Amino acid sequence: MGILFHIGRFFSFLAAALRRPQKGRVFAQATLVELEAIGVQSVGIVALLSVFMGAVIAIQTAHQVGGWVPAYTIGFTVRQTMILEFAPTIIPVILSGKVGSNIASQIGTMQVTEQIDALEVMGVRSISFLVLPKLLAALLIFPFLVVIAMVLGMGAGAFICDFAELSSFADYEYGLQVDFSPFDVTYALIKTCVFALIITSVSAYHGYYTSGGAREVGRSSTKAVVYSVVIVMVANLVITQLLLT
Amino acid sequence: MIRVSGVKKAFGEKAVLHGIDAEFNSGQVNFIIGRSGSGKSVLTKCIVGLLEVDAGLIQYGDTDFSELDLKGREKVRRQIGMLFQGGALFDSMTVLENVMFPLRMFSDMTEEERLERAMECLRRVELEGAEDRFPAEVSGGMQKRVALARAIVGKPQYLFCDEPNSGLDPQTAIVIDNLIKDLTHEYGTTTVVISHDMNSVIEIGDSIHFLHEGEVAWHGDRMDILDSGVKSLDGFVYASDLMKDIRKQLRKK
Numbered sequence: 001m002g003i004l005f006h007i008g009r010f011f012s013f014l015a016a017a018l019r020r021p022q023k024g025r026v027f028a029q030a031t032l033v034e035l036e037a038i039g040v041q042s043v044g045i046v047a048l049l050s051v052f053m054g055a056v057i058a059i060q061t062a063h064q065v066g067g068w069v070p071a072y073t074i075g076f077t078v079r080q081t082m083i084l085e086f087a088p089t090i091i092p093v094i095l096s097g098k099v100g101s102n103i104a105s106q107i108g109t110m111q112v113t114e115q116i117d118a119l120e121v122m123g124v125r126s127i128s129f130l131v132l133p134k135l136l137a138a139l140l141i142f143p144f145l146v147v148i149a150m151v152l153g154m155g156a157g158a159f160i161c162d163f164a165e166l167s168s169f170a171d172y173e174y175g176l177q178v179d180f181s182p183f184d185v186t187y188a189l190i191k192t193c194v195f196a197l198i199i200t201s202v203s204a205y206h207g208y209y210t211s212g213g214a215r216e217v218g219r220s221s222t223k224a225v226v227y228s229v230v231i232v233m234v235a236n237l238v239i240t241q242l243l244l245t
Numbered sequence: 246m247i248r249v250s251g252v253k254k255a256f257g258e259k260a261v262l263h264g265i266d267a268e269f270n271s272g273q274v275n276f277i278i279g280r281s282g283s284g285k286s287v288l289t290k291c292i293v294g295l296l297e298v299d300a301g302l303i304q305y306g307d308t309d310f311s312e313l314d315l316k317g318r319e320k321v322r323r324q325i326g327m328l329f330q331g332g333a334l335f336d337s338m339t340v341l342e343n344v345m346f347p348l349r350m351f352s353d354m355t356e357e358e359r360l361e362r363a364m365e366c367l368r369r370v371e372l373e374g375a376e377d378r379f380p381a382e383v384s385g386g387m388q389k390r391v392a393l394a395r396a397i398v399g400k401p402q403y404l405f406c407d408e409p410n411s412g413l414d415p416q417t418a419i420v421i422d423n424l425i426k427d428l429t430h431e432y433g434t435t436t437v438v439i440s441h442d443m444n445s446v447i448e449i450g451d452s453i454h455f456l457h458e459g460e461v462a463w464h465g466d467r468m469d470i471l472d473s474g475v476k477s478l479d480g481f482v483y484a485s486d487l488m489k490d491i492r493k494q495l496r497k498k
Contacts, residue, residue: 023350026349110335113336117329121322122325123350
């Protein structure tokens with residue numbers, strides 16, 4: 001099927017997903033469950049990756065320090081990399097593998113086992129019922145995960161500088177503060193929210209339109225991750241161009 | 246009562262339903278039978294609105310379902326209970342949560358009232374004690390009974406059962422059949438059962454529609470089905486040696 005067909009169907013899917021929930025209390029409970037599944041269960045992987053990335057960036061930058069490159073460059077580079085790109089872009093890309101494939105396979109399995117038909121026959125608006133709590137949960141929790149990633153990455157940079165004697169803490173701290181623009185954090189959080197919407201909606205779309213059996217559920221899951229990552233990358237370019245130039 | 250008039254459905258070039266006319270009466274177990282690929286499941290999906298018809302009318306009582314908008318359809322669907330072939334239980338919910346789900350979504354009952362009603366339905370299908378288990382932890386027969394409890398928990402006016410006995414042992418199949426019959430007569434629901442199982446048809450079928458190549462080839466009751474004189478129906482009814490023996494004995498009498 002043509003790309004235009006998918007684009008049209010995706011936007012009508014999104015419109016259906018954003019319809020008012022039929023039962024507020026059930027919706028609130030479902031959102032709490034999703035906050036746990038999407039957010040709390042992702043804290044471990046986000047923390048692990050951020051700590052190692054912060055430390056590695058610090059070591060790599062220290063390798064360049066010397067001569068005319070001042071020692072505070074380590075803290076500056078770690079801060080800029082974590083805030084501008086690693087936390088808001090790479091963390092959502094990693095989460096698209098974890099959260100996106102989970103969403104696509106969960107909804108895809110419900111589709112092929114007639115659970116979605118059962119919802120429809122009961123009079124439940126299945127798209128809104130299944131997708132809206134995930135969208136809202138991702139929108140609420142992704143920024144928190146990204147802020148955790150920023151803080152842990154910069155903290156790990158400080159630790160490795162001290163532990164491996166790459167620079168003094170005062171130099172590192174100065175590097176974290178020098179030329180800091182608060183708008184960078186705003187830009188990062190805007191990107192994060194857009195990526196959260198892309199990852200959950202694209203994954204849910206692929207899951208919802210699964211037909212067949214277990215093999216197709218696997219395919220939908222793979223497609224969900226691939227398309228999410230590609231769209232996130234394109235959106236990253238567009239948002240960066242719009243907000244930073 | 247559900248009335249289906251001139252319903253046509255095709256997938257691309259392939260026509261599946263060629264203008265179906267049928268009436269399913271309230272307080273009766275109405276069977277739709279036919280060979281695989283005859284259009285039974287497509288007809289049922291059209292009746293409940295999971296598929297759009299290409300032509301024809303579907304009426305629930307005096308309401309023209311096929312002409313309703315989304316909100317109107319949702320209203321009608323809240324009066325429908327459906328038992329799916331595979332159960333279609335929500336695997337992230339326990340047995341009790343599955344049965345309570347339609348009440349949580351659409352009733353104004355308190356939590357205690359919902360719990361009481363769900364437990365009443367679970368008792369009805371003899372599943373008291375299984376309420377905290379997940380669908381994956383119960384047998385296929387129990388899953389069907391949970392699905393039946395979920396279908397009837399909202400006291401629906403219309404009950405659809407898609408192959409309720411498939412994959413079940415004969416004893417469990419009889420239990421399910423009797424439940425469907427009792428619930429239909431007790432609540433006066435319009436029950437539509439899609440089945441291949443001639444045992445069920447003979448046991449509980451009040452009204453039977455035989456579909457052949459997308460058309461209603463025969464309609465009658467269980468007293469007439471053994472001697473319909475319709476070749477395609479005879480081929481379906483007397484497919485097994487056991488049924489052929491029964492026919493011989495009937496003819497001797």
